Amino acid sequence: MSDTVKYLLGEESIPKAWYNIAADLPKPLPPVLHPGTKQPIGPDDLAPLFPMELILQEVSTEREIPIPEPVRDVYKQWRCTPLYRARRLEKALQTPARIYYKYEGVSPAGSHKPNTAVAQAFYNKQAGVKRLITETGAGQWGSSLAFAGSVFGLEVQVFMVRVSYDQKPYRRALMETYGARCIASPSNETHSGREILAKRADHPGSLGIAISEAVEVAAQRDDTKYALGSVLNHVLLHQTVIGQEAIAQLEMAGDYPDVIVGCTGGGSNFAGIAFPFIGAQLRGGKKVRIVAVEPAACPSLTRGRYAYDFGDTAHLTPLTKMHTLGSTFTPPGFHAGGLRYHGMAPLVSHLQELGLITSTAYHQTACFEAGVQFARAEGIVPAPEANHAVKGAIVEALKCKEEGVSRSILFNLCGHGHFDMQAYIDYFGGKLKDIDYDEKELAMALAGLPSVAEPA
Numbered sequence: 001m002s003d004t005v006k007y008l009l010g011e012e013s014i015p016k017a018w019y020n021i022a023a024d025l026p027k028p029l030p031p032v033l034h035p036g037t038k039q040p041i042g043p044d045d046l047a048p049l050f051p052m053e054l055i056l057q058e059v060s061t062e063r064e065i066p067i068p069e070p071v072r073d074v075y076k077q078w079r080c081t082p083l084y085r086a087r088r089l090e091k092a093l094q095t096p097a098r099i100y101y102k103y104e105g106v107s108p109a110g111s112h113k114p115n116t117a118v119a120q121a122f123y124n125k126q127a128g129v130k131r132l133i134t135e136t137g138a139g140q141w142g143s144s145l146a147f148a149g150s151v152f153g154l155e156v157q158v159f160m161v162r163v164s165y166d167q168k169p170y171r172r173a174l175m176e177t178y179g180a181r182c183i184a185s186p187s188n189e190t191h192s193g194r195e196i197l198a199k200r201a202d203h204p205g206s207l208g209i210a211i212s213e214a215v216e217v218a219a220q221r222d223d224t225k226y227a228l229g230s231v232l233n234h235v236l237l238h239q240t241v242i243g244q245e246a247i248a249q250l251e252m253a254g255d256y257p258d259v260i261v262g263c264t265g266g267g268s269n270f271a272g273i274a275f276p277f278i279g280a281q282l283r284g285g286k287k288v289r290i291v292a293v294e295p296a297a298c299p300s301l302t303r304g305r306y307a308y309d310f311g312d313t314a315h316l317t318p319l320t321k322m323h324t325l326g327s328t329f330t331p332p333g334f335h336a337g338g339l340r341y342h343g344m345a346p347l348v349s350h351l352q353e354l355g356l357i358t359s360t361a362y363h364q365t366a367c368f369e370a371g372v373q374f375a376r377a378e379g380i381v382p383a384p385e386a387n388h389a390v391k392g393a394i395v396e397a398l399k400c401k402e403e404g405v406s407r408s409i410l411f412n413l414c415g416h417g418h419f420d421m422q423a424y425i426d427y428f429g430g431k432l433k434d435i436d437y438d439e440k441e442l443a444m445a446l447a448g449l450p451s452v453a454e455p456a
């Protein structure tokens with residue numbers, strides 16, 4: 001075997017279609033329910049929030065959904081992203097495993113999120129929308145949508161979780177550089193924000209609250225729509241360019257993964273790398289072990305309940321069946337802001353129920369330790385979220401060493417950590433704590449799950 005470390009594809013190899021796993025599922029997803037009637041919703045129910053093209057993708061069962069040329073044109077700026085063989089990390093771990101990582105940090109915003117931001121901005125522009133409203137936790141999604149909005153000439157307004165707004169001024173500055181307006185959430189600009197602030201003026205905010213604010217504003221105006229950076233089927237769909245490219249790049253390497261690892265917040269970067277491989281498996285291809293890694297402080301897949309729940313705190317969104325910690329659950333503050341969501345994508349949740357994926361949770365100091373080891377071997381500083389995937393991949397590689405077998409491990413390095421160096425400063429200063437969530441709060445949030453008579 002040669003000692004190639006980098007597998008590159010040109011822009012002509014950018015996939016022509018997104019891969020829709022709904023076409024290959026052995027059992028369909030449970031229906032999405034109306035928050036009031038608790039009956040299955042139709043495309044028209046979502047029309048105040050999303051353009052029809054995206055709603056149709058949300059419910060589509062077509063295997064391939066063509067990527068519009070204007071979207072592929074923007075993708076060309078950074079796609080195809082590189083696939084690396086982590087030879088120096090392998091050596092540092094003294095593992096017989098072959099470790100590969102797909103690097104999404106080369107996008108303008110520094111993560112996988114522009115893959116869907118660009119697509120969503122395109123379809124909104126096409127539908128005549130003038131303004132996009134969204135929420136952001138750590139700021140990755142907000143800056144990705146701000147970038148996409150600037151490309152297609154859309155106004156972008158971002159509700160940023162208060163604690164991140166204060167902690168991450170550089171992400172905010174990036175959004176403003178792209179021309180977006182950034183508001184700390186909870187804010188005084190919405191009914192749901194004012195209600196929270198009335199109870200607690202210094203509320204640190206949460207993704208659930210920021211979603212309520214964004215949805216409330218978007219529903220008020222015809223020329224304004226909402227955009228979500230994870231969780232929904234169409235978002236996961238747009239991310240499948242990652243896995244499709246990885247299949248072609250591993251073919252160049254003469255390899256195929258035995259194990260795939262991704263970190264999960266809402267599930268989109270994990271789906272992006274894993275779904276094309278799961279689809280190949282469902283159509284008779286090789287069985288791959290697929291591992292979702294989540295933070296121990298916000299463990300929806302490993303500790304949550306598989307149940308119908310709201311996507312937001314104010315209960316404005318439809319009900320979806322997913323692994324959830326309860327919509328009122330506020331995770332403790334930790335550094336992977338992009339992983340602090342109470343629910344998991346319905347598609348990822350469904351795959352876990354079907355036994356097609358497995359999940360595990362790690363505390364943040366173990367993840368930073370893995371991230372630092374990775375940076376010292378491979379040179380790239382991962383985002384705090386991505387450190388969870390690095391940790392998961394290292395655990396798998398050490399298992400290979402223990403068992404004396406050489407497996408092929410692929411993980412998604414979903415973003416760089418250049419805007420997150422304060423987290424690294426805290427880690428080196430011994431200030432990162434492994435915070436456990438409050439069991440009582442979790443029990444309360446789960447007790448508050450909506451009661452739903454499950455459709456047959």
Ligand SMILES: *Cc1c(COP(=O)(O)O)cnc(C)c1O
Binds near residue numbers: 112230231338339383
């Ligand atoms: C947003 C984000 C995540 C979490 O979202 P997913 O939808 O689970 O991918 C993970 N990593 C990075 C770098 C992010 O920006």
